[in-house]
Amino acid sequence: MIQLRNIIKTYESKGQSVEALKELSFDFKKGEITGIIGYSGAGKSTLLRCINLLETPCSGEVLIDGVELGSLNPKELREKRKKIGMIFQHFNLMRSRTVAKNIAYPLKGSGLSKAEIDERVNSLLDLVGLKDKKSSYPSQLSGGQKQRVGIARALANNPDIILCDEATSALDPETTVSILKLLKKINRELGVTIVLITHQMEVIKEICDRVIVMEDGFVKEEGDVIDIFSRPKEPITKRFLSSVFNSDKINDYLNTVLVKADEKIIKLAYVGSNTEEAYISKISRDYDVDGSILFGNIEIIKETPIGNLVVKLKGEEENIQNSLDYLNKNNIYTEVLKDGRKAI
Numbered sequence: 001m002i003q004l005r006n007i008i009k010t011y012e013s014k015g016q017s018v019e020a021l022k023e024l025s026f027d028f029k030k031g032e033i034t035g036i037i038g039y040s041g042a043g044k045s046t047l048l049r050c051i052n053l054l055e056t057p058c059s060g061e062v063l064i065d066g067v068e069l070g071s072l073n074p075k076e077l078r079e080k081r082k083k084i085g086m087i088f089q090h091f092n093l094m095r096s097r098t099v100a101k102n103i104a105y106p107l108k109g110s111g112l113s114k115a116e117i118d119e120r121v122n123s124l125l126d127l128v129g130l131k132d133k134k135s136s137y138p139s140q141l142s143g144g145q146k147q148r149v150g151i152a153r154a155l156a157n158n159p160d161i162i163l164c165d166e167a168t169s170a171l172d173p174e175t176t177v178s179i180l181k182l183l184k185k186i187n188r189e190l191g192v193t194i195v196l197i198t199h200q201m202e203v204i205k206e207i208c209d210r211v212i213v214m215e216d217g218f219v220k221e222e223g224d225v226i227d228i229f230s231r232p233k234e235p236i237t238k239r240f241l242s243s244v245f246n247s248d249k250i251n252d253y254l255n256t257v258l259v260k261a262d263e264k265i266i267k268l269a270y271v272g273s274n275t276e277e278a279y280i281s282k283i284s285r286d287y288d289v290d291g292s293i294l295f296g297n298i299e300i301i302k303e304t305p306i307g308n309l310v311v312k313l314k315g316e317e318e319n320i321q322n323s324l325d326y327l328n329k330n331n332i333y334t335e336v337l338k339d340g341r342k343a344i
Contacts, residue, residue: 001193002028002051002161007060009046020046021057022217033187033194035204035225037240038214044197047214048163051195052084053077064161082106085154085192089166091146093138099149100125100134106156124152128182144175151182155190162186164196168203180207201240205229205301213237229299230271230306231333245308250295254310257294259340264320265294268309269333279332280311283323289315310337317341 009021020043028034036044049055050062053069062069064080072080093102103121112120125131128148138146147167154162164183168176184207187194198204204211204225211228213221213236221234232238259265268279280291295310313320324334 001030001065002195003061003063004047004050005061005063007047007050007057007062009043009050009055010058019217021050023060024217024219025060026212026219026222028193028195029210030193031187031191032209033184033196033207034210034212035208036195036197036212036214037199037201037204038197038236039199041216042214043217044214045165048165048195048197051161051163052081052086082157083160085157085159085162087147087150087154087162087164087167089170091138091143091150091170093146093149093153095138097137098134099130099136099138099141102138102149103152103156106153110157120156121152124155127155127186128152142175143171144178147171147175147179148182151179151186155186155192159192161193161195164194166197166199169198169200176203177206183207201244205244205299209302213240226271226301226304226306229301230269244299245297250310253295254337257312257338259312259338260314261340262316263312263314263340264336265310265312265338266324267335267337268307268311268327269335270307270309271331272304277330279327279330280309283313283326287315287319287323287326289313289319289323 004027005025007021007024008019011018011020024047036047038044046055050057053062056070067080069077069080094105097105100121103124104117107117107120122131125134128151130145130148130152133141133145138149141149168179171179180203183194186192196203196208208225210223211225212219213228213234215236221228221232221237228237229241229244232241254265257265280293283289284291290313292312293309294312296308298305298307313323327334
């Protein structure tokens with residue numbers, strides 16, 4: 001549905017060129033929720049705004065349903081943008097207009113009658129749970145209610161795509177969860193493709209089908225959210241996931257654990273039905289390895305359990321290696337964190 005081809009975006013700042021995006025190419029699939037995560041300055045906001053050409057790439061192509069947006073004249077681009085809703089971090093509501101008039105604003109010049117506009121606004125208010133706030137002004141709303149108005153406004157023209165620019169970062173945790181549930185409902189019931197940017201892996205975990213990890217204008221890692229959570233490859237991805245799996249606390253704890261010459265500390269990551277199997281008991285029996293669990297947790301992502309264990313294995317080097325080979329063959333990712341035979 002959305003295709004980016006060799007996107008480059010450069011800014012001029014104080015006589016110097018700053019590369020915000022560096023030859024990015026990938027696709028966003030129809031009907032999916034894709035999260036773009038990165039630290040400040042990674043280029044994620046620039047990328048999002050390139051999708052609807054609010055930022056014009058210096059080179060490359062943006063295609064939506066096979067149409068290259070850069071080839072459109074201003075009128076054609078305006079029409080195309082009507083099918084791309086946008087939700088902002090700080091809501092961007094017009095303070096002098098009521099909730100209803102904020103939602104109706106994108107329908108100005110649509111050719112719809114007043115009765116049709118009122119009907120559309122009422123249905124959107126019902127969808128976002130704000131029917132009783134129709135005549136209220138933004139100053140009378142909470143942050144979560146303001147964002148619900150922003151979501152309703154983004155849906156006014158029945159868009160195929162919604163772009164979310166840090167839509168929950170100004171909200172408290174409880175309100176964030178309710179907004180993410182609303183976006184998930186919209187995706188499920190209306191089939192709208194959603195692209196959101198965030199700096200919180202908890203947001204990715206809660207709502208996304210796919211994730212793109214950005215750093216310094218590059219895509220460092222991308223894929224299905226379950227694959228990324230269970231087997232991250234890049235250091236930056238692992239740093240983001242540390243907030244979900246408490247990796248920093250685990251590492252602090254492991255620094256206090258003594259490892260003898262015949263011991264290794266191993267991290268195991270496993271998905272789905274593997275979380276139910278007694279693999280530690282099995283390798284202890286079959287490979288003459290003593291296994292003790294130091295830490296463990298399970299997260300549910302897209303209704304799929306993803307488990308992490310940190311274990312200490314004790315035994316002959318060959319036996320420990322054979323046990324790790326067995327685990328790998330059973331789709332359990334293993335990573336040696338500490339090895340008593342050498343400094344790691």
